[in-house]
Amino acid sequence: MDTQASVAGTLEETQISHDRKQSSDELLQVVGFHIDQEEFGLDILRVQEIIRVQRLTRVPNSPEFVDGVINLRGKVIPIVALRRRFGLAELAHDNQTRIVVVEVNGTVLGLIVDSVSEVLRIPADTVEPPPRLGKIEREYVKGVGKLDNRLLILLDVDRLLSDTEGASCAQMAQA
Numbered sequence: 001m002d003t004q005a006s007v008a009g010t011l012e013e014t015q016i017s018h019d020r021k022q023s024s025d026e027l028l029q030v031v032g033f034h035i036d037q038e039e040f041g042l043d044i045l046r047v048q049e050i051i052r053v054q055r056l057t058r059v060p061n062s063p064e065f066v067d068g069v070i071n072l073r074g075k076v077i078p079i080v081a082l083r084r085r086f087g088l089a090e091l092a093h094d095n096q097t098r099i100v101v102v103e104v105n106g107t108v109l110g111l112i113v114d115s116v117s118e119v120l121r122i123p124a125d126t127v128e129p130p131p132r133l134g135k136i137e138r139e140y141v142k143g144v145g146k147l148d149n150r151l152l153i154l155l156d157v158d159r160l161l162s163d164t165e166g167a168s169c170a171q172m173a174q175a
Contacts, residue, residue: 005119006024009150019099020145025123026125027121027123027124028121028124028127029044029119029120029121030044030045030119030122030145031046031047031050031119031120032117032118033098033113033116033117034113034114034117035086035114039150039151040113040142040152041120041122041152041153042154043154043157044119046102046103047100047101047102048102048103048108049101050116051110052098053097053098053099053112054070056069056079057069057070059078059172062078062168062172063165063168065080066078066079066080066169067084069172070099070110073108075173076173077101077108077110078110078169078172079099079111079112080109080110080111080161082113083112083114085160086140093123093129096114097112097115098112098113098115099113100116102157104158104166105161106161106170107164107170107173108173111160120147122145122152122164127144127145127146127154128146129143129144131144134173140155140159141162142156143153
């Protein structure tokens with residue numbers, strides 16, 4: 001019986017060791033983009049597509065951070081200005097400005113970003129919790145990833161909109 005317990009214990013330790021190695025080897029794939037001078041990242045599985053900025057249709061009485069809506073292959077998509085959402089100064093759109101299309105709590109939204117850089121792979125064990133600065137800084141931040149000699153702010157898209165804001169965007173999408 002001691003031999004069986006010993007073998008079971010060794011197998012369990014091997015599995016735990018394997019699990020630790022697997023989690024330390026785990027890579028997060030994120031779409032990197034810029035807003036102002038900061039680099040952000042979104043989980044690639046949340047991004048449906050990235051498109052050029054197109055003419056937006058303004059919607060009366062929409063939340064102040066919603067720039068308007070677009071028609072994307074027959075679907076009405078609300079467009080959120082991330083600069084405004086983060087309390088940053090407005091910037092005129094240029095040829096680098098993109099709309100990142102994501103799904104947030106069942107609603108497809110477009111997020112206007114200054115530019116999209118690349119798909120990045122970040123080791124999961126290099127991501128740290130968001131710093132305790134101000135409310136805005138950590139409200140939408142899932143963590144901070146370290147990649148080479150730079151930091152990447154990982155956004156939590158599910159927290160970009162409150163429940164009422166999400167419902168408002170969902171209504172716009174159904175209009």
